[in-house]
Amino acid sequence: MKSISIxxxxxxxxxxCMEICPLSLIIPGSEGMPFMPDEVGAYCTKCGNCEAFCPxxxxxxxxxxxxPIISEDDVHAITPGQMGVYMRQRRSIRNYKDRMADRETIEEILDIVRYSPSAMNNQPVHWLIIHDPDEVRKLTRLSIEWMRKIHDSEQMHPLKPVVPSLIEAYEAGKDPICRGAPHVAIAHAAEANPMAFTDSIIALSWFELVAPAFDLGTCWAGFLxxxxxxxxxxxxxxDLPEGHVVQYAMMFGYPKYKVQNIPGREPARISWK
Ligand SMILES: Cc1cc2nc3c(=O)[nH]c(=O)nc-3n(C[C@H](O)[C@H](O)[C@H](O)COP(=O)(O)O)c2cc1C
Ligand code: SF4
Ligand code: SF4
Incomplete structure (x- = not known):
């Protein structure tokens, strides 16, 4: 079956379109007109490049x-300078306001994030949004429970040196796992998909970059x-679907403090040939 019509x-x-299709599924047909043979339709990755580039x-x-629905005003609205400031200004946020993000806002962000690239346009990422702050606290409690097991075990574990201070912080009333964030975004996908981890990291990176446009801040939740x-x-x-695993997680919410300055980083290490 054809996956596109021309x-x-x-x-x-x-x-x-013949040049742009990453799998060369569109070929010259009669009189050189673009044509997709029926038998190759099944190989189409639904990337939409042909549709996107057809003038x-x-x-x-x-x-x-x-x-998506895109307004004319939003097209080409970002200059390189604005982009540079916007992206460099992003910081990991570890202090949050006592304010919930509404579901519509989160859905709006994820509606942009679904355009992040994925291997073979497989789009394997699913989202579990922990929206209820009490549920987030439960995830922290269970993570600390796991750290206590590591601490008490004779077995070696890469986190063994850091768990005592995290447990201590938790016992002092802090949240060293989800940093008191009201929400957590969990990217999950089939364990059997070898590209799902990379695709999830990319999707979460997009989430992290899109969130500040909605006044939200994020932080990667590595311990979680x-x-x-x-x-x-x-x-x-x-309680993820059968065969799915957590690929990565990110806490988010409204930042308590505003970013005032952009810190330094290592210069870009580039070599040329
Ligand atoms: C894969 C990954 C895991 C991370 N896990 C945590 C975490 O569990 N807790 C935390 O506070 N920050 C975590 N971070 C945030 C990093 O510490 C932070 O990105 C880094 O210090 C640079 O700061 P910036 O994000 O503000 O530029 C993680 C970052 C990445 C990329
Ligand atoms: S959607 Fe992508 S893979 Fe499918 S025909 Fe168009 S360009 Fe090729
Ligand atoms: S006009 Fe569109 S469909 Fe026709 S050849 Fe060009 S890109 Fe392909």
Whole structure:
């Protein structure tokens, strides 16, 4: 079955789609017009590049997708300078206001994030949004429970040197795992998919970059991710679909403090040939 249709009335035979298709599924047909043979339709990754680059709007996908609604004002709205400041200003946020992000805002962010690249356009990432702050605190408690096990065990574990201070902070009333964030975004996907981890990291990186445009701040939840991969009660609590694992997690909420300055970083290490 064909995965796209090409309107011969509007197609000007510019050849762009034939050049752009990453799998060369669109080939010259009669009189050199673009054509997708029936038998290759199944290989289409639904990347939508042919549709995106066709200057005449002659290509219509036949597969099910959800398109975004984009206002004219939003097109080309970012200059390189603005982009540089926006991205460099992002910081890991570890202090949050006592304010909830509403579900609509989170859905708006994820509606942008679903455009993050994935291997073969597989789009394997699913989201579990821990929206209830009490549930976030429960995840912290279960992570600390896991750390206590590591602490008490004779076995070597890479986190062994750091768990005592984290447990101590927790016992002092702090949240060293989710930093008191009201929400956590968990990217989960099939354990069997070898590219899912990379795709999830990319998706979460997008989440992290999109969030400040909605006044939200984020922080990668590395300890939570480790606990959610090893501690059975925490895995049970998350109740992911069969075969899915936590690929990574990110806490988020409204930042308590505003970023005032951009700190320094190592210069870009570049070599040229
Ligand atoms: C994979 C990964 C895991 C992280 N895990 C944690 C974490 O568990 N807790 C935390 O406070 N910060 C965590 N961070 C945040 C880093 O410490 C932070 O990105 C780094 O110090 C640079 O600061 P910046 O994000 O403000 O530029 C993590 C970052 C990454 C990329
Ligand atoms: S959607 Fe992507 S893979 Fe499918 S035909 Fe178009 S360019 Fe090729
Ligand atoms: S990109 Fe559009 S106009 Fe150009 S050949 Fe393909 S379908 Fe025709």
């Amino acid at each position: 309107d011969p009335q509007t197609c000007t035979n510019c050849g762009t 005449e709007g002659a290509i219509t996908p036949q597969f099910k997708t959800t398109h 991710k480790m606990a959610a991969s090893e501690h059975e009660p925490l895995i049970k609590e998350l």
